[in-house]
Amino acid sequence: MKEYEYNTGDGSLRYIVEPEGVCITGWQGRGWLARVPERIGDSPVTAVGRKAFLSGKNLREICLPPGLRSIGDWAFAYCNNLERVLLPAGCDRLGKALFLDCGHLDCVEGVCPDAEGGERRAWTPEVGRLLAAAVIQMEAYYLLEPKAVGSPEWLRKWDLRLEAVMRAGDQEGYSRQVLCGEEDYGSTDLDAFLRAKRQKKVRLAMLRLLCGEGLSPDMRQYLEQYLISHTMGCESEETWQVVLAEGEERPEYVQLFLGLGCAGRENIESMIRQMGEDQPRLRAGFLRYQQEQLGHNDFFAGLSL
Structure with a gap:
C-alpha cells in the first residue's frame, strides 16, 4: 500500500x-x-x-x-x-x-x-495522572480502557491495584533483578533496591492523595500513615528523601508533607540542614512553616502550587 x-x-x-x-x-x-x-x-x-x-x-x-x-x-x-x-x-x-x-x-x-x-x-487532569501512573508505575495495562477511565468502578480498580503494590513486600522482585540482570533500580545492592521500592510507594501514595477523586476514607488513612511512618527519624525515611530530592520542583509534595505533620520540632532543623543552595524555594517553605509554629492555617493558604 x-x-x-x-x-x-x-x-x-x-x-x-x-x-x-x-x-x-x-x-x-x-x-x-x-x-x-x-x-x-x-x-x-x-x-x-x-x-x-x-x-x-x-x-x-x-x-x-x-x-x-x-x-x-x-x-x-x-x-x-x-x-x-x-x-x-x-x-x-x-x-x-x-x-x-x-x-x-x-x-x-x-x-x-x-x-x-x-x-x-x-476526564480530569488528575485522573489523567492516575492513568499514566497505572500504566508506567503499577504495570496495570488493564486500566488503559478509555471508555471507562474516571468512572467509580475504574477508580475502585485503580485503588485495588495501588493497595496490592503498597502492601507487597519491599524485597519482592529483588531475586529476579539479580538473576535476570534487570537494572530498574540501578544496582543489585539490596539496600538500594529497598530504598527505591519504598520511594516508589511514597510517590504513588502522594499521587493518590493529591488526586483524591473517589478515594475512600480508609484508603486515605492508610496512605497518609504510610507517608508519616517514613519521615525523618523513622526506621526508614523515604518520604523525606522524596521531598528533599523533588520538593523544589513539586511544591504540592511539600504542602502534603507538611500538612501531614511529617516535619516537627524534633526533625525540621535537620531537614533544613540537608537542603542544598540550589533549593531556595524548598528551604523558604520549611523556614516559613517553622516560623509560623508548624501548622498555622495561614501558612497553607499562602503556599502556592
Missing part, C-alpha cells in the same frame, strides 16, 4: 489510506510536539499504526484527534522523554505495550468530540 507524507509544521507524519480512513504509520521530526490532525485531505484519521512513534526521543507531547479508533502495538514505545498524551476516549482498539519504557509519562488526558463539532476533555 502506498505511503504518503504530511507536514505538520513540527515534523512530518507518514500515512496510508485505508477504506475506513487514514492510518498514521510513522513520524519524523526534531520538535517536542507531535500533533495528529483530525483529517488529511478528505479522509478522517482513524488509526495510529504499530510502532508509529517508536523511539521518538525528542517527543514530550503527542496529541491525537478525538475521532481516532485504533492504536497499534508499541505505537509510542521507547519515547523516553514523553510526558503527556492526549488520548481519544472513544478509541476502542488499543495494542500492547503502547507506552513501553516511557518512564517520564506524567499524564494521559482524555479527549472526545463535543456537541458543536469541537472537542472536550473526557
Whole structure:
C-alpha cells in the first residue's frame, strides 16, 4: 500500500489510506510536539499504526484527534522523554505495550468530540495522572480502557491495584533483578533496591492523595500513615528523601508533607540542614512553616502550587 507524507509544521507524519480512513504509520521530526490532525485531505484519521512513534526521543507531547479508533502495538514505545498524551476516549482498539519504557509519562488526558463539532476533555487532569501512573508505575495495562477511565468502578480498580503494590513486600522482585540482570533500580545492592521500592510507594501514595477523586476514607488513612511512618527519624525515611530530592520542583509534595505533620520540632532543623543552595524555594517553605509554629492555617493558604 502506498505511503504518503504530511507536514505538520513540527515534523512530518507518514500515512496510508485505508477504506475506513487514514492510518498514521510513522513520524519524523526534531520538535517536542507531535500533533495528529483530525483529517488529511478528505479522509478522517482513524488509526495510529504499530510502532508509529517508536523511539521518538525528542517527543514530550503527542496529541491525537478525538475521532481516532485504533492504536497499534508499541505505537509510542521507547519515547523516553514523553510526558503527556492526549488520548481519544472513544478509541476502542488499543495494542500492547503502547507506552513501553516511557518512564517520564506524567499524564494521559482524555479527549472526545463535543456537541458543536469541537472537542472536550473526557476526564480530569488528575485522573489523567492516575492513568499514566497505572500504566508506567503499577504495570496495570488493564486500566488503559478509555471508555471507562474516571468512572467509580475504574477508580475502585485503580485503588485495588495501588493497595496490592503498597502492601507487597519491599524485597519482592529483588531475586529476579539479580538473576535476570534487570537494572530498574540501578544496582543489585539490596539496600538500594529497598530504598527505591519504598520511594516508589511514597510517590504513588502522594499521587493518590493529591488526586483524591473517589478515594475512600480508609484508603486515605492508610496512605497518609504510610507517608508519616517514613519521615525523618523513622526506621526508614523515604518520604523525606522524596521531598528533599523533588520538593523544589513539586511544591504540592511539600504542602502534603507538611500538612501531614511529617516535619516537627524534633526533625525540621535537620531537614533544613540537608537542603542544598540550589533549593531556595524548598528551604523558604520549611523556614516559613517553622516560623509560623508548624501548622498555622495561614501558612497553607499562602503556599502556592
